[in-house]
Amino acid sequence: MPGQLVKVLEPISSFGGNIQSVVHRRERKTPLGRVPVTIIFDVGERVRLNRILRAFRSMGVRIIRIGEREGAVRSTVLLVGHIVHTDIRDTIDRLNELGGVMVSDLSLAMGRVGQESAARMTIAADDERRTALALSKLEKISARKKLLVIKSVEGM
Amino acid sequence: MAIVGFGNLGRGLARVLIEKSEFLRRTQGLIPRVVAVVDEHGAAVDEDGLDLRRLLRVAERKGTVAAHPKGKRGKSALEIIEGTEADVVFELTPTNIKTGEPGLTHIKKAMQAEKHVITSNKGPLVVAFKELDSLARRCGVEFRYSASVGGGVPVIGLAKGLLAGNEIRAIRGVLNGTTNYILTRMSKENAPFDVVLHEAQELGIAEKDPTLDIEGIDTACKITILANSLLGVNARLRDVRVAGIRNVRPEAIRLAREAGYVIKLVGVAKRDLLEVGPKLVPLGHPLAVGGTLNAVTFELDLAREITITGFGAGPQETSSSLLGDLIDIHRVLGG
Ligand SMILES: NC(=O)c1ccc[n+]([C@@H]2O[C@H](COP(=O)([O-])OP(=O)(O)OC[C@H]3O[C@@H](n4cnc5c(N)ncnc54)[C@H](OP(=O)(O)O)[C@@H]3O)[C@@H](O)[C@H]2O)c1
Numbered sequence: 330m331p332g333q334l335v336k337v338l339e340p341i342s343s344f345g346g347n348i349q350s351v352v353h354r355r356e357r358k359t360p361l362g363r364v365p366v367t368i369i370f371d372v373g374e375r376v377r378l379n380r381i382l383r384a385f386r387s388m389g390v391r392i393i394r395i396g397e398r399e400g401a402v403r404s405t406v407l408l409v410g411h412i413v414h415t416d417i418r419d420t421i422d423r424l425n426e427l428g429g430v431m432v433s434d435l436s437l438a439m440g441r442v443g444q445e446s447a448a449r450m451t452i453a454a455d456d457e458r459r460t461a462l463a464l465s466k467l468e469k470i471s472a473r474k475k476l477l478v479i480k481s482v483e484g485m
Numbered sequence: 486m487a488i489v490g491f492g493n494l495g496r497g498l499a500r501v502l503i504e505k506s507e508f509l510r511r512t513q514g515l516i517p518r519v520v521a522v523v524d525e526h527g528a529a530v531d532e533d534g535l536d537l538r539r540l541l542r543v544a545e546r547k548g549t550v551a552a553h554p555k556g557k558r559g560k561s562a563l564e565i566i567e568g569t570e571a572d573v574v575f576e577l578t579p580t581n582i583k584t585g586e587p588g589l590t591h592i593k594k595a596m597q598a599e600k601h602v603i604t605s606n607k608g609p610l611v612v613a614f615k616e617l618d619s620l621a622r623r624c625g626v627e628f629r630y631s632a633s634v635g636g637g638v639p640v641i642g643l644a645k646g647l648l649a650g651n652e653i654r655a656i657r658g659v660l661n662g663t664t665n666y667i668l669t670r671m672s673k674e675n676a677p678f679d680v681v682l683h684e685a686q687e688l689g690i691a692e693k694d695p696t697l698d699i700e701g702i703d704t705a706c707k708i709t710i711l712a713n714s715l716l717g718v719n720a721r722l723r724d725v726r727v728a729g730i731r732n733v734r735p736e737a738i739r740l741a742r743e744a745g746y747v748i749k750l751v752g753v754a755k756r757d758l759l760e761v762g763p764k765l766v767p768l769g770h771p772l773a774v775g776g777t778l779n780a781v782t783f784e785l786d787l788a789r790e791i792t793i794t795g796f797g798a799g800p801q802e803t804s805s806s807l808l809g810d811l812i813d814i815h816r817v818l819g820g
Contacts, residue, residue, distance in 0.1 A: 356786065405744050405746065405765060406765070407737050407740060407741060407748075407765065409732055409733065409734055409736075409737045410732070436740055436743070438736035438737070438739060438740055439736075440734065440736060445732070445734060446736065447734050447736040447737035447739075447740055448740070449740040449741070449743070449744055477728065477732045477733075477763070479733075479737065479741070479748060479762070479763050479764060479765055480764060480765065481746070481764065481765040481766075481767070482657060482749070482751050482764040482765065482766045482767075482770070482772060483767070483770075
């Protein structure tokens with residue numbers, strides 16, 4: 330199997346692409362024995378991308394989905410605590426510092442004066458790995474700022 | 486059998502044994518005979534079988550089974566466990582998550598006396614799961630604890646029974662009825678935590694000291710038990726990362742709802758992660774159960790996802806698990 334995978338990856342580098350990650354989804358094997366693979370790679374020009382895709386097809390690789398995407402993976406997270414007091418701007422900036430991660434939406438519900446507030450944040454990341462990075466960074470920041478982080482059960 | 490601890494569950498079990506005696510005989514060929522019952526004040530013993538109706542009446546009226554004609558004040562659980570001819574001991578005393586006592590000693594002594602053990606008590610399981618599991622094997626006795634997680638919901642039984650062919654990748658669960666009630670009410674009434682907690686205490690849904698529930702520790706105990714019994718890891722309570730629901734504000738619940746989520750206290754057990762905390766659960770997700778309900782989702786290699794839901798506490802509901810364990814032992818032993 331690994332040998333086969335290496336062969337599939339060949340066109341990417343031979344056409345000047347740069348592989349970032351390969352996720353082999355063995356657990357999602359189809360009834361016909363095909364194994365879905367998610368490959369993320371950078372490639373400079375559109376034509377090169379097309380060549381790579383053509384090469385894949387001629388090798389019998391079925392392309393299920395192509396995403397040329399930024400911020401495609403969205404996750405919702407809540408924060409509870411002294412959110413404004415502990416500088417929400419700084420919290421957001423530090424998440425945005427991560428490459429391929431952006432806080433794309435923020436709703437704030439202020440508590441009464443001196444009381445805690447709640448915020449809902451949407452984090453858009455280019456892929457799941459970056460989402461995980463962003464969430465773990467948010468947890469570290471929140472631990473220091475004594476904020477409660479409420480993540481979605483689906484990513485756990 | 487001997488019943489150690491005759492509070493809510495002990496009495497609930499006794500009631501069910503009375504109501505179901507004909508049913509158990511007919512469907513299972515099982516004729517349970519309770520030869521001893523013990524509480525903190527004393528015990529009632531009759532090798533020919535105690536009259537459970539009378540025992541319940543006495544216990545309700547006098548506050549202890551020792552007031553029964555066959556009763557004796559000051560007779561301890563250990564004397565009962567070691568000195569009676571019971572085949573099965575039900576250990577139903579209060580949970581102590583620090584020492585596991587008195588349940589831990591009761592269970593060990595019962596096993597050493599070659600008696601099968603059925604318990605609902607999380608304390609001994611959290612403190613000494615591996616030790617008890619291997620002691621049971623060494624002593625050649627059956628050890629069952631279905632009622633300790635999920636009350637009436639057969640979480641452990643389902644996983645160990647019909648799902649046994651699967652590898653369990655993750656277990657996620659709403660495992661505490663009290664906190665689920667509080668979060669559900671906060672969401673419906675837009676009311677603050679303290680107000681709803683007070684209401685739950687008046688309804689008897691939350692205890693006078695609700696710390697273990699609302700701090701997430703009760704859920705963490707259940708996650709510890711599930712990790713040990715179903716994932717085969719040697720986990721301790723302190724390995725579970727825990728956050729409770731005290732800081733969940735109505736504003737947070739509203740923000741969650743606007744985005745299509747409810748907030749639930751969720752416990753997660755994976756081989757490399759044990760965690761309890763408030764989580765966003767999408768509306769319509771199988772874990773988005775309301776009121777005092779419990780729900781557990783297994784993530785499995787073959788069946789993918791299975792969720793079961795039901796009542797996580799209450800004497801009648803939980804006696805379903807206690808009785809299930811008894812019948813299971815009866816079958817294993819070829820009765
Ligand atoms: N209630 C539920 O729905 C539920 C569900 C799942 C699991 N559980 C667990 O099941 C266990 C029992 O629950 P419960 O609601 O029945 O508790 P409970 O009403 O407090 O009853 C505990 C019983 O244990 C007796 N006891 C205490 N120390 C004893 C000792 N050293 N020796 C003998 N008896 C002793 C008490 O006697 P006295 O009355 O004389 O003090 C009482 O009869 C607990 O561990 C609980 O966490 C309960």
